[in-house]
């Protein structure tokens with residue numbers, strides 16, 4: 376047993392209802408700790424000690440913000456003037472593309488861990504997984520996690536393994552927090568008990584599926600006004616979209632936004648390239664940066680196995696969490712980068728393993744297992760029955776009959792023709808939106824929303840006339856989260872610029888510079904945004920480290936967990952009515968869009 380093993384540790388509960396119903400009393404609900412291993416027979420185990428440098432896997436400084444700042448400034452900052460879509464071209468040769476409709480749909484269903492759907496691609500990935508245990512219990516404190524890990528430590532072979540090697544544990548936020556908290560107290564104490572030594576050999580890592588799920592949901596909920604309009608247009612509905620739809624519905628709307636955008640992208644960018652209007656910049660950022668990033672993060676970037684693309688995408692997702700002020704997830708990627716850069720600078724063997732094989736550090740295995748378990752149990756089952764069923768599922772893994780259980784074909788997926796139609800409907804909606812914006816520009820109103828209480832100090836909002844909604848500054852591109860909002864009275868955002876012409880580059884962040892100012896004075900990087908990001912890395916990294924050092928574990932993670940309920944359920948697709956004129960409408964709109972304001976200066980003030 377000298378091969379790499381990945382540890383999944385997560386909680387499971389037997390709630391089958393759609394939402395946690397008021398009638399559900401706590402006595403009905405059983406909570407379990409699931410401990411699952413995945414072995415990669417072809418990859419060597421990761422040693423705890425780095426013999427070369429006489430250092431171990433953990434950075435004694437904890438979350439090392441200086442190391443993170445130093446590395447991200449030369450690895451990622453030089454590319455931040457590009458949107459995610461623009462930057463993706465550089466990696467496109469390394470990234471998988473859906474080759475047919477089936478693969479395309481499979482990418483859409485990435486947060487439905489149902490075997491029936493994921494079967495084709497992921498069956499192989501469930502090979503060599505082994506359930507260590509499924510026991511009744513909560514996962515709500517460091518103590519709970521240590522108790523769950525004891526199931527691993529109690530197995531003699533694994534204990535022996537851990538004397539030399541480590542187990543990487545990709546997890547969601549509570550797991551990351553509590554296990555890191557435990558490790559941090561072991562490192563800071565002189566306690567050398569066997570338990571604390573073993574705990575140090577567990578290395579928590581951010582779970583890509585949870586990053587994907589949380590980023591999609593955050594983007595969707597914060598930009599609800601836009602997605603609600605999109606939904607009404609594409610499905611010809613008057614009814615409002617649910618305030619918090621299921622992940623599948625969110626995925627479909629994100630996907631439509633990205634694919635509809637791809638049909639009109641070039642024309643729209645050509646028309647608006649020098650606009651500083653906040654509503655224009657908001658939509659360009661959403662469609663060319665935010666939405667494609669969160670859509671690609673797991674199915675395209677993570678699965679590509681291409682490390683340079685993955686680490687940069689992780690940074691870009693962190694930038695989103697950071698500017699949206701998304702609690703916990705604005706800190707977690709900093710901890711990830713701190714670890715990663717430490718392994719690379721100390722030449723720990725983990726560095727080359729993560730570079731070549733990071734796709735193994737997945738939180739998918741346990742989600743898939745829970746999905747099977749949910750399908751094969753019901754809410755009336757006792758905890759003993761659930762545990763028995765879990766063991767049966769585990770034994771049947773790798774057995775061909777296992778697949779037979781899930782052989783019902785799904786009848787929930789749009790056909791290729793339907794998706795293509797909806798994509799065009801979306802393109803029409805977007806194009807009409809941009810035409811209205813063209814006539815509305817310079818009508819955005821800035822609102823000072825600071826409350827008298829001082830609670831909302833410096834809170835700025837913007838009223839977007841075309842979308843007819845008020846948004847917080849954090850929803851606009853990154854520039855509006857910095858202390859230097861893009862100027863409206865002049866083109867260039869370089870502080871001591873004295874040039875007066877209105878041509879240059881509009882960066883992805885929303886700041887604009889004359890070419891000369893950007894290339895020569897600023898060395899092709901946006902100083903306002905670099906400052907904001909650097910400060911945010913330091914603040915969030917330190918805040919997280921402080922919470923790990925403190926003996927007080929009192930923090931709110933309840934909502935984190937509740938968000939994850941019922942991810943397994945797949946809604947039926949809503950029916951759509953075909954309108955054969957869609958192609959003609961789109962073509963006509965595109966040509967009238969190109970003619971818009973050709974005689975104007977095409978310049979916003």
Ligand SMILES: [Zn+2]
Nearest residue numbers: 867872889892
């Ligand atoms: Zn300038």
Ligand SMILES: [Zn+2]
Nearest residue numbers: 884886901904
């Ligand atoms: Zn900027």
